[in-house]
Amino acid sequence: EVQLVETGGGLVQPGRSLKLSCVASGFTFNNYWMSWTRQAPGKGLEWVASITNSGGSTYYPDSVKGRFTISRDNAQNTLYLQMNSLRSEDTATYYCTRDHYGSDYWGQGVMVTVSS
Amino acid sequence: DIQMTQSPSFLSASVGDRVTINCKASQNINRYLNWYQQKLGEAPKLLIYNANSLQTGIPSRFSGSGSGTDFTLTISSLQPEDVATYFCLQHNSWPWTFGGGTKLELK
Numbered sequence: 001e002v003q004l005v006e007t008g009g010g011l012v013q014p015g016r017s018l019k020l021s022c023v024a025s026g027f028t029f030n031n032y033w034m035s036w037t038r039q040a041p042g043k044g045l046e047w048v049a050s051i052t053n054s055g056g057s058t059y060y061p062d063s064v065k066g067r068f069t070i071s072r073d074n075a076q077n078t079l080y081l082q083m084n085s086l087r088s089e090d091t092a093t094y095y096c097t098r099d100h101y102g103s104d105y106w107g108q109g110v111m112v113t114v115s116s
Numbered sequence: 117d118i119q120m121t122q123s124p125s126f127l128s129a130s131v132g133d134r135v136t137i138n139c140k141a142s143q144n145i146n147r148y149l150n151w152y153q154q155k156l157g158e159a160p161k162l163l164i165y166n167a168n169s170l171q172t173g174i175p176s177r178f179s180g181s182g183s184g185t186d187f188t189l190t191i192s193s194l195q196p197e198d199v200a201t202y203f204c205l206q207h208n209s210w211p212w213t214f215g216g217g218t219k220l221e222l223k
Contacts, residue, residue, distance in 0.1 A: 035212075045160070045203055047212040061117075061211035101165040102150040102207040108159050 002026040004096045004107035011113045012086055022079040022096030022107055030054075030074040033099040036081045038092035039109075046092075049081060050099065064090075086114045118142050118206050122215030128223045135191040137218045139204035144184050148208035151180055151189045154217075155200045163202075164189060196222060 008020040020036070035050040049070035050059045058070050069082040079096055091114050097103035119142040129135050139149065147167040152160040162171045164180035167187060177192045191198055199222055204215040 044217050045214040059210050095159055102205055104162050106159040
């Protein structure tokens with residue numbers, strides 16, 4: 001059974017940093033691209049970052065480019081999202097997803113609140 | 117960026133009804149369109165990938181169609197457990213973009 005478990009969320013002040021983690025199980029992690037997608041409270045979904053299975057290439061939308069960094073440790077079956085210079089508009093639930101024909105499996109999500 | 121316009125944003129239907137939800141892309145996305153179901157307080161669940169392929173374990177009352185810029189999700193006979201918000205996702209080109217969602221309720 002595919003499982004994705006996100007951790008690392010919480011309350012953080014504007015301008016500060018936070019690092020999310022996602023531990024994967026139930027599939028061969030290093031065979032799949034992975035992504036992060038977020039959902040602001042009561043809002044729709046926004047793709048945040050993707051990484052190839054080797055970690056050699058990464059992709060971001062303009063809204064987070066230069067502030068967020070996606071990475072992975074294939075030996076530990078873990079995906080990361082380093083978020084710097086956080087803004088109030090980054091407040092959202094962040095989902096880790098496995099990518100196969102788009103995102104096929106999603107974690108339960110972790111809440112990030114950016115507020116002073 | 118490719119804009120995904122989803123309609124309607126809200127839908128009320130009765131058990132047994134045939135329900136259709138649409139997504140229109142601002143440019144050609146071939147068949148790289150997925151449909152997701154999100155129940156209150158839960159993560160999204162993949163229903164349909166690549167426009168018309170049913171994800172494993174999803175009931176056959178769900179189907180998808182379309183290509184290019186116009187896509188449709190159909191629920192052939194609405195069940196009470198289908199109450200949810202539905203989203204489309206284009207994964208043809210970066211940045212991936214989602215439709216705004218359709219909230220489906222029982223009449």
